[in-house]
Amino acid sequence: MAIPYPPHFTLSSPGTPIEPLPLTQDDLKKIAAYKAVDDFVESGMVVGLGTGSTAKHAVDRIGELLQQGILSNIVCIPTSTRTQEQALSLQIPLSDLDSHPVVDLTIDGADEVDPHLNLVKGRGGSLLREKLIECASRKFVVVVDESKLVKYIGGSGLAMPVEVVPFCWKFNARRLEEMFGYAGCRAQLRRKGCVCGNGGDDDAYVTDNGNYIVDLYLEREIGDLKAASEAMMRMSGVVENGMFLDMATAVIVAGSGGITVKDKV
Numbered sequence: 001m002a003i004p005y006p007p008h009f010t011l012s013s014p015g016t017p018i019e020p021l022p023l024t025q026d027d028l029k030k031i032a033a034y035k036a037v038d039d040f041v042e043s044g045m046v047v048g049l050g051t052g053s054t055a056k057h058a059v060d061r062i063g064e065l066l067q068q069g070i071l072s073n074i075v076c077i078p079t080s081t082r083t084q085e086q087a088l089s090l091q092i093p094l095s096d097l098d099s100h101p102v103v104d105l106t107i108d109g110a111d112e113v114d115p116h117l118n119l120v121k122g123r124g125g126s127l128l129r130e131k132l133i134e135c136a137s138r139k140f141v142v143v144v145d146e147s148k149l150v151k152y153i154g155g156s157g158l159a160m161p162v163e164v165v166p167f168c169w170k171f172n173a174r175r176l177e178e179m180f181g182y183a184g185c186r187a188q189l190r191r192k193g194c195v196c197g198n199g200g201d202d203d204a205y206v207t208d209n210g211n212y213i214v215d216l217y218l219e220r221e222i223g224d225l226k227a228a229s230e231a232m233m234r235m236s237g238v239v240e241n242g243m244f245l246d247m248a249t250a251v252i253v254a255g256s257g258g259i260t261v262k263d264k265v
């Protein structure tokens with residue numbers, strides 16, 4: 001059941017009953033992210049910081065609570081250079097997996113969440129570092145607005161990112177397309193500034209790790225997700241794929257009706 005929004009997300013003026021504010025998609029992202037920080041982050045923890053427009057709010061909230069002295073003695077591990085820059089600007093103490101190989105909790109967004117809490121991630125360009133840090137986390141809390149919920153992985157019709165080495169990327173894009181041909185797969189190199197385009201390699205989007213991203217667009221379900229992920233990871237040249245299977249411990253969804261927390265069963 002959805003929990004109604006906290007009072008600071010409602011409008012009231014003297015003498016009038018409290019009316020809910022019309023919430024934007026970014027408000028919903030912020031609500032989910034703040035709830036994750038307020039409910040899960042404790043002083044003394046090692047915390048993984050996700051990437052993207054939703055995770056950004058969680059980083060802001062952690063910075064705010066540290067500044068207010070409500071949180072103390074925490075150390076955070078960013079999942080991208082973008083998040084690292086944001087955290088540094090907020091004076092959040094940072095570390096890495098080499099120094100802190102066990103992460104108490106990571107909070108991150110997602111592009112798709114299926115009914116079993118499997119995820120698609122990486123449409124914002126970060127997936128390898130996210131998967132590394134989230135796999136090393138005792139708890140992985142995902143924060144999304146309700147638009148991210150899908151019936152099946154790939155069901156939004158939007159990109160399923162695969163990080164590949166630049167060397168012979170066309171060869172690997174073709175192989176990926178063929179691998180999922182039965183699901184009507186189309187593979188496209190991610191370009192700078194947008195997820196579509198037909199330029200040369202010069203305008204390829206380059207990840208924090210110096211790799212390219214091949215986006216897969218699927219017309220139908222790909223079936224056994226674990227088998228599909230393993231098949232991709234067996235291809236030389238594939239560095240990581242955007243399916244995060246059986247990893248989320250909880251998903252916090254903010255929607256028009258309130259906040260829902262889905263726990264892994």
Ligand SMILES: O=C[C@H](O)[C@H](O)[C@H](O)COP(=O)(O)O
Pocket residue numbers: 050051052053054055108109110111121122123124125126127130
């Ligand atoms: O590469 C980006 C990450 O996987 C993001 O967490 C994901 O794309 C969701 O991003 P957003 O919260 O901006 O929708």
